[in-house]
Amino acid sequence: MKTIKLYSLSRQILISLSILFIFFLLSSCSKKISFNTSTVVPAAQGVVKINKDDNKNHTIDIKIKNLAEPDRLKPAKSVYVVWMVTKENGVKNIGQLVSSRGLFSSLLEATLKTVTPFVPTRIFITAEENSDITVPGSEVILSTRSF
Secondary structure, three states: HHHHHHHHHHHHHHHHHHHHHHHHHHHHHHEEEEEEEOOOOOEEEEEEEEOOOOOOOOEEEEEEOOOOOEEEHOOOEEEEEEEEEEOOOEEEEEEEEEEEOOOOOOOOOOOEEEOOOOOOEEEEEEEOOOOOOOOOOOOEEEEEEEO
């Protein structure tokens, strides 16, 4: 009889721990999306990581490598601006790419970390004259697929 009770208790503990483990995995999951190959800057590579935090906001972490300086584009521009397409609120400017050292480093690496209450469905980057614009320019430098 004790063996059956012990087996039943062990099974309940195992099921409870499994459920907690699955819940932990699902709550800490993040999306990692690669940017598509650029026709404007083909060497550029990058990824976007999106997490949902405890307040139901979305943290967005972007890392780009081999991105040419914006003043080397034709026509030359001043900054790279990151845009987010949202489910219900259209396109939002979420910030300017920042290089790892000063303007663009010799490694041509850039990042952006931000938090938004909106649900992102796609991320893209344009080259612009300034970073405080509300409508993206017509030439997209890098873009993710819709997610």
